Amino acid sequence: MNKLKKLFSMRHKNLLSVYFTAGYPQLESTIEIVPALQEAGADIVEIGMPFSDPVADGPVIQESSKRALANGMTLKKLFAQLRTMKHRVHIPLVLMGYINPVLQYGIRNFCADCANAGIDGLILPDMPAPVYETEFAAEMHQYGLSSVFLVTPETSDSRIRYLDRLTTGFIYLVSDHRITGGNIDLQESNFRYFQRIQSAGLSNPTLIGFGIGDHLSFTSATQYASGAIIGSAFIKMLEKSQDHAQDIIKFVRDIKVGPETMNAESAGLEKSHAEFK
Numbered sequence: 001m002n003k004l005k006k007l008f009s010m011r012h013k014n015l016l017s018v019y020f021t022a023g024y025p026q027l028e029s030t031i032e033i034v035p036a037l038q039e040a041g042a043d044i045v046e047i048g049m050p051f052s053d054p055v056a057d058g059p060v061i062q063e064s065s066k067r068a069l070a071n072g073m074t075l076k077k078l079f080a081q082l083r084t085m086k087h088r089v090h091i092p093l094v095l096m097g098y099i100n101p102v103l104q105y106g107i108r109n110f111c112a113d114c115a116n117a118g119i120d121g122l123i124l125p126d127m128p129a130p131v132y133e134t135e136f137a138a139e140m141h142q143y144g145l146s147s148v149f150l151v152t153p154e155t156s157d158s159r160i161r162y163l164d165r166l167t168t169g170f171i172y173l174v175s176d177h178r179i180t181g182g183n184i185d186l187q188e189s190n191f192r193y194f195q196r197i198q199s200a201g202l203s204n205p206t207l208i209g210f211g212i213g214d215h216l217s218f219t220s221a222t223q224y225a226s227g228a229i230i231g232s233a234f235i236k237m238l239e240k241s242q243d244h245a246q247d248i249i250k251f252v253r254d255i256k257v258g259p260e261t262m263n264a265e266s267a268g269l270e271k272s273h274a275e276f277k
Helices: 003-010 029-040 059-071 075-088 099-105 107-116 129-142 157-166 188-198 215-221 232-240 244-256 259-276
Strands: 015-021 044-048 093-096 121-123 146-151 171-174 206-209 227-230
Touching: 015 059, 015 206, 015 232, 015 244, 029 044, 029 075, 029 244, 044 059, 059 232, 075 107, 099 107, 107 129, 129 146, 129 157, 146 157, 157 171, 171 188, 188 206, 215 227, 215 244, 227 232, 232 244
Parallel strands: 015 044, 015 227, 044 093, 093 121, 121 146, 146 171, 171 206, 206 227
Antiparallel strands: none
16 A cells, blocks of 8 residues: 555545645755655645646746756656655655656656655646556556546536546545636635535545645635645745745644644743743
8 A cells, every 4th residue: 555545544634735846946955845844744745747838837836847947857857856765755745747758758667766766646637537547557556656637627527437436546626727826715616516526425535726825725625625735835935935944844834723823822832931931
């Protein structure tokens, strides 16, 4: 059982998955960011494979991919970085990106290198499901990689059931049809969509992504799914950060606990310390 499947077998609620682009903001940042996210309490880390011609990415993730490629990030470099961390990272790692670089790399070689680098799952949003069945499924199964498929509000019930049969990791619920990065203001239509999926009796857990960026949107989303995915908001934080280790801890705790709770706890600790003195 890979780490992704093990996580879902043990926990079903309030899971936080954090996405960032490999090689951003610096070429070697991945080696620092992944362990810091683990220490901070992230449950899953999604590592973006930078690509020069993205389809669904918003401006924040597009810019991070552009910077990562300019820094010299490649799949071979990413796998080398991941291998250096393999034995000290115990949370699930998922690679996310586009199918073209994977095909150029070679499906078998790619899956083998994923396994050797400690990757547990793969998200390729532009991969047609029939291509997965004929070209990817056997290789991913051989190397212990979980498959993740995306569902949108426009996805029909019959296709949702079809994708659920193909999925071996989790279903990625896209909050709406827009590109990544927009902060969503959850409306009645979102809730109806989430409830429709919730009542579908899917065999796989679900995580909600696109537009999740703070404690409120995280807690709202996790009422309808096993967890939520945050990407653009995290990348924005990395861009401004002067101390990744400390800022990542604060970011994750603000998302999971909420900044007001954190501030209240800090004030309480300071008061207790003052009274003790």
